[in-house]
Amino acid sequence: MMTSRQHLTTNPSSIKTRFAYLFLRNLKRLNKYRPTSSSSRAVYQRYGMIKFAADASMASAVGSRRAWSRATLLKIRNRALNCTFLKRRRIHALRRRRAERKSRNPRQECAFGQANELRRLVPGGEVMDICNLLDETAHYIKCLNTQVQVMRNIVDFYSS
Amino acid sequence: MEMLHCLNIPANVSGNGGPDMTVLERQRGRMKWQQEEQHQQALLQQQQQSLFDGNEVNLFSMQAQAQQFQEMMNNEPSLGELVTRAMKPDPGMENGWPDFGTIGEATGLGIGSCGFETGLDMNYAISRTTSCPPAVAADVAVADAEGTESILPEKPSSMVGRESFKKRKADKKTHQCSAISEDDSKEKRIKGCAEEGDSKITELKSNSSKNTTNNNGGTSGDTSKENSKVSDVQKPDYIHVRARRGQATDSHSLAERVRREKISERMKYLQNLVPGCNKITGKAGMLDEIINYVQSLQRQVEFLSMKLAAVNPRLEFNINNLFAKEMFPACTSNFPAIGLSSEMANPAYLQFNPLQQAVSSGLEMGINPSDVALRRTISAPLSIPETFIDSSCFNQIQSFSTWDAELQNLYGIELQGRSTPFPSQPFTGSIEAGNPKMEM
Structure with a gap:
């Protein structure tokens, strides 16, 4: 834990730059493939894709060091591979089962029921125990902060 | 009395699990123990002589001798007869063996524990161990009497495990009863001679060495039933764990405490990360705040991507x-x-x-x-x-x-x-x- 955290603190800059780079590249790709239109439906579609791109680039900027980014990457890969409904359902079932099995203990142990809510929010948090969950949450918050910063900069830049 | 207990328990421990014994093997082992005990007494005579000569006895050499003897024993053809005889369901005999075993262990233990101590203790130990055989005999007699009346109706084949367990209990009792009378004064003397910690350590050592010797004998004899070996090995552990039961729960609570510390440390870290979380006390409130913050950040990302899309x-x-x-x-x-x-x-x-x-x-x-x-x-x-x-x-x-x-x-x-x-x-x-x- 400590090593990974130190590792993080030594180069958060790289996460930020990597995220900016990947996100901009994804945006560019997105714009290349999708002809732009100003209809609300197209905007909504684009919104979904941009959101997806933001998540994907954030996760890939973090890499597979973190559980939440790993979970996000897995989700993205599943989606990108256009895997069948069956497989996804199987994975979901597996994950749910694992979550039930694993989270029984923390649920019993820790009195705070908000942990489950937090589990829902943090990607991949369903399978974590409370310690890891808090750790991942801390990192996730940091990454969300940088994401918001970068995206706000980009929005400011392009809307100005 | 305390000393007696601490001598008794390891004796029982090693007696129970000593060797690698299956149910049948256990009986064989008892035979071995008996013989070993006899041999040890013979050895003791030698040792006594050597001690009286002024030489300090090296326990390891003695154990090596015992080991050699045991190996010899295993090679002997007469052992087969002994084993077959021992396998016959004779309650009295069955009951007698463990006593021999435990007492043999006890005597061996006495030697072992004192072997590590000073020469003075050595002398005392010799006297004690030499005085022990009558105790053994008395003990056997008592155990026989009790065993015959208590264990006669039991079935030998399937119930042997339970039987032996009961016997062990009975053995403990009888051993304690008989041993208390004779050994009490000696134990006290031991207490006087050696410090408790030392004696415990030496007991442990002697126990382990006993086990190893017995294991050697057993492995050369029969290695077929590994499972029972494991269970037999676990039994003394269980007894030890029983003693450590409080400790186990203690370690559990220790682990729990460590976990709680970890959680609170992470909460503190998150508290610094999440703005406005400093004033809130209590984990529930903090978690609420954290959840709100994460949600707000996610919503911000959504909003920004919406803006970008627009x-x-x-x-x-x-x-x-x-x-x-x-x-x-x-x-x-x-x-x-x-x-x-x-x-x-x-x-x-x-x-x-x-x-x-x-x-x-x-x-x-x-x-x-x-x-x-x-x-x-x-x-x-x-x-x-x-x-x-x-x-x-x-x-x-x-x-x-x-x-x-x-x-x-x-x-x-x-x-x-x-x-x-x-x-x-x-x-x-x-x-x-x-x-x-x-x-x-």
Whole structure:
């Protein structure tokens, strides 16, 4: 834990730059493939894709060091591979089962029921125990902060 | 009495699990023990002589002798007969063996425990062990009597395990009963002679050495039933664990405490990370705040991506230009160069950097110093990329036409031209970044 955290603190800059780079590249790709239109439906579609791109680039900027980014990457890969409904359902079932099995203990142990809510929010948090969950949450918050910063900069830049 | 217990328990321990014995093997082992005991007595005579000669007995040599003897025993054909005889369901005999075993162990133990002590103890031990055989006999007699009346109705084949367990209990009782009377005075003397800790340690040692010797004998004899061996090995552990039951729960609670500490440490870390969490006490409230913050951040991302989607048409044009020309090839190579050069060239930038640090550290006035240091290390490297992300975004429009020229002479005119927008724009950016922290 400590090593990974130190590792993080030594180069958060790289996460930020990597995220900016990947996100901009994804945006560019997105714009290349999708002809732009100003209809609300197209905007909504684009919104979904941009959101997806933001998540994907954030996760890939973090890499597979973190559980939440790993979970996000897995989700993205599943989606990108256009895997069948069956497989996804199987994975979901597996994950749910694992979550039930694993989270029984923390649920019993820790009195705070908000942990489950937090589990829902943090990607991949369903399978974590409370310690890891808090750790991942801390990192996730940091990454969300940088994401918001970068995206706000980009929005400011392009809307100005 | 305490001493008696602490002698008795290991004796039973090693007696129970001593060897690798299956149910049948156990009986065989008892035979062995009996013989071993006889041999040990013979050995004791030797030792006594050697002791009286003034030599200190080395326990290990004795054990080696015992081991040799046991191996010899295993090779003997008469052992087969003994085994077959022992396998016959004779309750009295069965009951008799464990006693021999335990008492043999006890005597051996006495030797072992004293073997590590001083010569004075040695002398005493010899006297004690030599005085033990009558005790054994008495014990056997008692055990026989009790065993015949208590264990007669039991079935030998399937119930042997349970039987032996009961027997063990009975053995304990009888052994205690009979041993208390004879051994009490001796134990007290032992207590007087040696310190408790020492004697315990030596007992443990002698126990382990006993086990090893018995194991050696057993492995040469029969290795077929590994499972029962495991269970037999676990039994003494169980007894030990029984003694450690309190400790086990203690370690459990220790682990729990460690876990709680970990959680609270992480909560503290999160508290520093989530703005407005400092005032809240209690984990539930803090978790609520954290959840709210994460949700707000996720919503912010959604909102921003929505905005980007709405703003997209213009963005497309810009981005295409931006990326096609500069971003891709120059991203890794140019950015650090520019950052470095601007950092070196701009005194304003150098001023700006500590300013930002001051902002970020000013936010964390109430936090303990370690966390401030941590955050500072985070924020210090952050300031550079922030500037170069911002500067790349902002300055690229402004200096877009002169980008190539800038690449050629990084330290030239372009930087001086840039020095005016530089401190202002990134600074606002950082303020912007710092603002949500201030607000929340």
